[in-house]
Amino acid sequence: MDCGVLWSLDPRLKAGACARLYVILDMWYDRESLVESLGRDDGSMFLAVDDEQAVGFAQGGSSDDDPADAVVGRIYVLPEYWGEGVGTGLLNRLFDSLRATGHESVWLAVLADNDVGRSFYDKHGFDVHEERMVELAGEEVDDVVLVRDL
Numbered sequence: 604m605d606c607g608v609l610w611s612l613d614p615r616l617k618a619g620a621c622a623r624l625y626v627i628l629d630m631w632y633d634r635e636s637l638v639e640s641l642g643r644d645d646g647s648m649f650l651a652v653d654d655e656q657a658v659g660f661a662q663g664g665s666s667d668d669d670p671a672d673a674v675v676g677r678i679y680v681l682p683e684y685w686g687e688g689v690g691t692g693l694l695n696r697l698f699d700s701l702r703a704t705g706h707e708s709v710w711l712a713v714l715a716d717n718d719v720g721r722s723f724y725d726k727h728g729f730d731v732h733e734e735r736m737v738e739l740a741g742e743e744v745d746d747v748v749l750v751r752d753l
Contacts (some may be wrong), residue, residue: 647700651680651689658684661693663701663709670732670750671708673701678711685719694727702753709753712737715745725750 646664650657659680666674675697680690701709710732713720729749737746 646676647697649693649696649700650651651684651693653684653689659689659693661690661697665704665706666710669710670748671706671710673706673709673753675709675711690723691727698753706753708750710748710750712746712748715747716741723745726749 643738646662648660648662651659659678661675661678663673663677666672673695678690678693678697680693684690699708711724711729713724715721715734729751731747732750733748735748736743736744738744739746
């Protein structure tokens with residue numbers, strides 16, 4: 604993905620934001636951390652596939668010291684599949700898995716200015732638990748912790 608594609612997805616990106624975004628994506632979705640997530644006994648990962656191509660995934664599991672007993676660690680859907688129910692299907696499958704292992708509530712964190720993500724999570728019953736500042740790629744950013752019952 605090049606910066607032109609990123610700018611078309613979010614026109615708020617400014618000079619230098621593209622490089623920072625790549626740093627963030629490498630932190631959240633790097634191969635090593637995804638493989639590590641697959642090997643955990645206390646979580647699940649689900650993959651959405653269309654025509655033998657991966658189009659999205661969701662990963663989550665137990666959470667010991669946060670506002671809920673489970674966490675949505677990652678969810679991602681290719682933008683061209685937004686609005687087609689892929690994210691909803693992944694999230695529901697993850698919720699079913701968490702319920703089956705005895706979890707009662709789930710939390711996640713989303714960047715405060717991620718309007719698409721915030722709208723998606725609101726639609727799926729998440730409520731604001733906490734607004735906070737976090738360091739991300741060397742910068743302070745606004746982050747929101749969302750929680751919902753399973």
